[in-house]
Amino acid sequence: MSIEYTLPKELGDGLLLRQATLADAEAIANFNSIIHGQPGKPEERVKHWTLALIKGDYPSVSPDDFLVVVDQKQDCKIVSTLCLISQIWSFNGIEMKVGQPEIVGTDPEYRRKGLIRAQFEAIHAISKAKGEIIQAITGIPWYYRQFGYEMALNLNGYKFFYFRNISKLAEGETEQYRYRPVTPNDIPVLTTLYESYCKDQPIWRVRNDADWQREISLTDEKYLFFRKYWLIETLEGVPVGYFNTLPGETYSYNICEVAVMSGHPIRIVCEYLTRVLNEMTNERNKGREKPFEAAIFSLGETSPVYEALGKQLEKLNKPYAWYIRVADLPDFLRRIAPILEKRLSGSVFEGFSGTLKLNFYVSHLQLTFEKGKLTDIRAYQPQSFEDGDALFPYLTFLQLLFGHRSLSELIYAFADCYPTNERSRILIETLFPQQATNIIVMG
Numbered sequence: 001m002s003i004e005y006t007l008p009k010e011l012g013d014g015l016l017l018r019q020a021t022l023a024d025a026e027a028i029a030n031f032n033s034i035i036h037g038q039p040g041k042p043e044e045r046v047k048h049w050t051l052a053l054i055k056g057d058y059p060s061v062s063p064d065d066f067l068v069v070v071d072q073k074q075d076c077k078i079v080s081t082l083c084l085i086s087q088i089w090s091f092n093g094i095e096m097k098v099g100q101p102e103i104v105g106t107d108p109e110y111r112r113k114g115l116i117r118a119q120f121e122a123i124h125a126i127s128k129a130k131g132e133i134i135q136a137i138t139g140i141p142w143y144y145r146q147f148g149y150e151m152a153l154n155l156n157g158y159k160f161f162y163f164r165n166i167s168k169l170a171e172g173e174t175e176q177y178r179y180r181p182v183t184p185n186d187i188p189v190l191t192t193l194y195e196s197y198c199k200d201q202p203i204w205r206v207r208n209d210a211d212w213q214r215e216i217s218l219t220d221e222k223y224l225f226f227r228k229y230w231l232i233e234t235l236e237g238v239p240v241g242y243f244n245t246l247p248g249e250t251y252s253y254n255i256c257e258v259a260v261m262s263g264h265p266i267r268i269v270c271e272y273l274t275r276v277l278n279e280m281t282n283e284r285n286k287g288r289e290k291p292f293e294a295a296i297f298s299l300g301e302t303s304p305v306y307e308a309l310g311k312q313l314e315k316l317n318k319p320y321a322w323y324i325r326v327a328d329l330p331d332f333l334r335r336i337a338p339i340l341e342k343r344l345s346g347s348v349f350e351g352f353s354g355t356l357k358l359n360f361y362v363s364h365l366q367l368t369f370e371k372g373k374l375t376d377i378r379a380y381q382p383q384s385f386e387d388g389d390a391l392f393p394y395l396t397f398l399q400l401l402f403g404h405r406s407l408s409e410l411i412y413a414f415a416d417c418y419p420t421n422e423r424s425r426i427l428i429e430t431l432f433p434q435q436a437t438n439i440i441v442m443g
Contacts, residue, residue: 005121020067024068033050068081079106098136151399163292229244252285253295348426349430396417
């Protein structure tokens with residue numbers, strides 16, 4: 001793989017940036033556990049996650065997807081590191097390669113020396129060489145904006161389920177479902193169910209058999225992204241759905257995925273699920289001085305499960321956000337041209353011929369349409385400061401592009417974000433509608 005960045009690279013003062021090797025595995029894992037833990041209490045789950053990544057448990061990650069900065073004056077000890085987790089996302093059916101920088105950390109004594117910035121420059125080059133046109137991070141507030149990212153996609157969001165709201169069986173009624181742990185033999189069923197789960201999502205992470213094998217094979221809670229998967233089936237053994245559970249500390253379980261097979265009543269299945277969670281929680285409550293009173297459903301801002309359980313779920317906690325980076329916006333727009341053209345079809349702009357000039361203040365992009373088809377995307381030279389059909393400060397256009405915010409929300413939040421005419425406003429809202437999504441993090 002040829003990358004547009006030369007490694008190893010001297011960073012000055014004896015600091016060297018290089019790609020990791022398998023021999024670095026234990027040192028990187030121990031470093032990450034300390035950096036991401038509390039003083040005197042290393043985070044063991046991060047340690048085990050790091051080892052899983054670097055030792056090949058993740059098919060898309062290898063040792064050279066880790067970067068390290070070492071201090072050559074201190075016996076080459078590791079002082080900063082991060083890694084890249086490669087994956088595939090689908091945008092309304094169009095698959096794209098995505099790189100997820102992760103486990104980013106620096107020894108406190110070496111901070112504010114530009115070590116993370118240097119690593120991001122390298123990891124962006126590595127990601128580009130892999131054909132990844134998007135980078136996405138789940139990270140702390142503000143920080144990654146420094147490296148060309150914008151918070152532009154919903155992340156999580158959840159509702160509480162209090163066990164006082166359990167769906168009880170009516171007198172004389174018996175269960176029509178049962179549940180059990182999933183096995184590798186269930187992967188074809190899980191794939192079908194996951195496709196059903198994603199069908200209403202504009203953006204989702206693609207899972208192949210290897211992904212499923214890895215995710216369902218984790219049986220030890222020591223892993224940071226441990227989830228246990230369960231299959232719901234009829235009493236005759238016909239698959240109906242699946243869900244996963246993560247044991248919590250202030251609530252009994254976090255349920256991050258619930259999928260129900262098409263043709264089955266999701267309300268009835270979810271009622272059954274409340275009884276299952278109650279049963280599981282009763283087991284965890286044995287011996288606890290203060291019993292768990294609730295579980296949470298972390299299914300995003302909107303979900304069919306929320307609709308199915310209605311007021312039995314309480315207190316929506318609004319989503320956080322993914323950081324998104326798109327280094328080559330024209331290329332990305334060309335790739336999603338079929339989506340944009342489909343949005344024009346049947347709209348008030350069906351068969352549209354004309355241009356849409358997007359002014360980002362520091363750069364400018366013109367989209368040309370002919371009879372409803374996107375035929376050209378190129379930079380244009382503005383004739384004045386406000387020359388364009390719409391103006392977007394900073395990287396706010398990414399929020400619109402990924403459906404995170406509507407145009408009206410951006411206009412409200414940013415005084416320097418606005419369309420310059422009514423036709424452009426309606427065209428932009430047609431091309432880039434707000435769409436809720438909840439991508440399952442590849443942990």
